[in-house]
Amino acid sequence: MNPVDAALRVAVLVSGGGTNLQAIIDAHSRGTLDIEPVLVLSNNAQAYGLVRARTAGIPAKCVPHASFPDRASFDEAISAQLDTVQADLILLAGFMRILTPGFVAKYAGRLLNIHPSLLPLYPGLDTHRRAIEAGDAWHGSTVHYVTEKLDGGPRIIQGRVPVAQDDDAESLARRVLAVEHEIYPEAVRLIASGRLTCRDGDAFLDNRKLDEPLQLGEFPTLSAT
Numbered sequence: 001m002n003p004v005d006a007a008l009r010v011a012v013l014v015s016g017g018g019t020n021l022q023a024i025i026d027a028h029s030r031g032t033l034d035i036e037p038v039l040v041l042s043n044n045a046q047a048y049g050l051v052r053a054r055t056a057g058i059p060a061k062c063v064p065h066a067s068f069p070d071r072a073s074f075d076e077a078i079s080a081q082l083d084t085v086q087a088d089l090i091l092l093a094g095f096m097r098i099l100t101p102g103f104v105a106k107y108a109g110r111l112l113n114i115h116p117s118l119l120p121l122y123p124g125l126d127t128h129r130r131a132i133e134a135g136d137a138w139h140g141s142t143v144h145y146v147t148e149k150l151d152g153g154p155r156i157i158q159g160r161v162p163v164a165q166d167d168d169a170e171s172l173a174r175r176v177l178a179v180e181h182e183i184y185p186e187a188v189r190l191i192a193s194g195r196l197t198c199r200d201g202d203a204f205l206d207n208r209k210l211d212e213p214l215q216l217g218e219f220p221t222l223s224a225t
Helices: 019-030 048-055 071-084 101-106 127-133 169-192
Strands: 008-014 035-042 060-062 089-092 111-115 138-145 155-162 196-199 202-205
Touching: 008 019, 008 048, 008 169, 019 035, 019 048, 019 089, 019 169, 035 048, 035 071, 048 060, 071 101, 089 169, 111 169, 127 138, 127 169, 138 169, 155 169, 169 196
Parallel strands: 008 035, 008 089, 035 060, 089 111
Antiparallel strands: 111 138, 138 155, 196 202
16 A cells, blocks of 8 residues: 555556546546546457546556456456556446456455445346336435445445436436446545545444445535545
């Protein structure tokens, strides 16, 4: 880890467009997120997230998963890249690969994901369609620490949007994505400030266990120092 008072060294893993990556980049550029982006990695050479990183002057690399015989060897290659840049925090931002238990254990407490549902509702894929078909009044997204359980790690912060009667999966996804661009930088900000930690499989804010995730808009002191 970095010395005390040094900026948190952050790496981001992407597979596609990287809009959540861009939200992190923008917050850092505005001076509202005190981190040092050190690497963006993708398993997809065509991922636009790599372009976003290079435009922002962040080192960007592709490690194609198809070049490896199994998940474990791919994860080892990713891990080597992360260790080379001494990443303190690793953000999954639309990274469409299931990580091995060994990888997750190695970076326990330093690995975050954003998932487009109000977890524990709807882990996995097709969350927007599932929320509409269930008749949910609210939908949203959750930032959580990553554990071996798919989308099941300690929840940090959620952002909610109402489900409209005329919503389809695409229209609902657009509104949820806008919320994601707010809550992911906020979660990183809390970690960078030292207020948020993960210990023994639980999330703690200001040394108090988070039994329920923070809700965007209901905690006006989230960004307080």
